[in-house]
Amino acid sequence: ETGVTQSPTHLIKTRGQQVTLRCSSQSGHNTVSWYQQALGQGPQFIFQYYREEENGRGNFPPRFSGLQFPNYSSELNVNALELDDSALYLCASSLVGGGTEAFFGQGTRLTVV
Amino acid sequence: AQTVTQSQPEMSVQEAETVTLSCTYDTSENNYYLFWYKQPPSRQMILVIRQEAYKQQNATENRFSVNFQKAAKSFSLKISDSQLGDTAMYFCAFMKLFSGNTPLVFGKGTRLSVIA
Numbered sequence: 589e590t591g592v593t594q595s596p597t598h599l600i601k602t603r604g605q606q607v608t609l610r611c612s613s614q615s616g617h618n619t620v621s622w623y624q625q626a627l628g629q630g631p632q633f634i635f636q637y638y639r640e641e642e643n644g645r646g647n648f649p650p651r652f653s654g655l656q657f658p659n660y661s662s663e664l665n666v667n668a669l670e671l672d673d674s675a676l677y678l679c680a681s682s683l684v685g686g687g688t689e690a691f692f693g694q695g696t697r698l699t700v701v
Numbered sequence: 702a703q704t705v706t707q708s709q710p711e712m713s714v715q716e717a718e719t720v721t722l723s724c725t726y727d728t729s730e731n732n733y734y735l736f737w738y739k740q741p742p743s744r745q746m747i748l749v750i751r752q753e754a755y756k757q758q759n760a761t762e763n764r765f766s767v768n769f770q771k772a773a774k775s776f777s778l779k780i781s782d783s784q785l786g787d788t789a790m791y792f793c794a795f796m797k798l799f800s801g802n803t804p805l806v807f808g809k810g811t812r813l814s815v816i817a
Contacts, residue, residue, distance in 0.1 A: 621804055630705075630792050630807030631746075644804060676744060680805075690805065692746035 591615055592681050594693035601669050601700050609664040609696045613681030619643070620662040621690065622654060625676040637662055666698075674700045703728045703795050707808035714783045715816055721768075722778045722811050724793030732798035735769065735776045736805070741789040749791070752776065754798075783815045 591614035601607050613620050619638045623631035633646035637656035651667040660681070666673055676697050680690040704727045714720035726735070737749040752760045752769050759767050764784075768777045780787055793808040 623805075623807075628809075630794075630809045631805070633804035633806070636804060646804065678744075678746065680746070689748055689751070694743060694745045697744075 592679060592691050592693035594677075594679050594696050596696060597694065598697045599699070601698065603669055603671060603700055605669050606665065606667045607669060607698060609666075609677050609679075609698070611662045611664070611679030611681075611693055613660045613662065613679075614691050617681035617683045617691070618660055619682045620656055620660065621680045621682070622662070622664045623678040623680065624648070625678055625695070626672075627675070631678055634664070669700045671700050674698060703730070703733075703797065703806045705793050705795050705806055705808035707793055707811050709811045710809070711812045711814070713814040713816055714780075716783055716785060718783055719779060719781045720783055720813065722780075722791055722793075722813065724776045724778070724808060726774050726776065726793070726795050728774070728795065728797075730797050734796045734798060735767075736794040736796065737765070737767070737776075737778045738792045738794055738807075739787075739789045740792060740810070746792070750778065780813075785815050785817060787813060788815045789813060 593612045595610045621636040622634040625631040635645040636643045640656045653665045655663045676695045678695045679693045682690040706725045733754045735752045738746045750762045750765050764781045766779045790810045792810045794805040797803045
């Protein structure tokens with residue numbers, strides 16, 4: 589098991605609602621990346637945070653936003669939920685300058701109905 | 702943009718046998734890393750093996766080894782002495798080498814079943 593924890597593990601939301609997913613990074617890691625994994629697909633990069641600032645973004649609309657806190661934990665916020673947002677959301681923490689390995693959490697399974 | 706292709710959606714192997722999972726990628730970069738990740742039913746991505754593009758020697762980790770062909774942009778994973786615990790989704794991933802961290806680009810995955 590890695591030191592990356594995500595909460596909640598599962599949740600169900602209604603189309604149009606907003607959701608916040610949380611991630612606690614591994615101790616000492618200063619970078620958090622978020623990925624969306626649709627059913628039967630590989631993870632797709634949403635964005636990355638480094639030192640509390642967005643440090644790269646994939647092809648996702650602005651209604652996907654995030655935060656990183658001074659303790660390097662992070663949140664992913666999704667507004668105006670759509671049915672296609674149903675997916676597993678993975679958080680990965682890593683250390684800039686400390687090698688390439690990213691440690692993943694167990695994910696949050698989001699279902700939009 | 703980089704792309705990663707895994708052409709085998711599903712594979713199966715008998716316990717104790719050897720299996721090879723295929724991966725090809727497309728990039729104009731010269732310096733990068735390649736990875737194989739395992740995702741068991743618990744959903745947590747676990748790093749299996751890593752290859753630096755500048756290294757000609759193929760990486761090995763116990764029962765896991767890769768065949769890295771840089772010119773062909775091919776990166777296959779060989780699992781020897783397969784065990785029931787190897788049953789999982791396996792993802793090939795690419796990462797551009799950069800002074801900071803760059804995101805992982807994943808393939809669609811191969812579902813591996815190890816049969817007793």
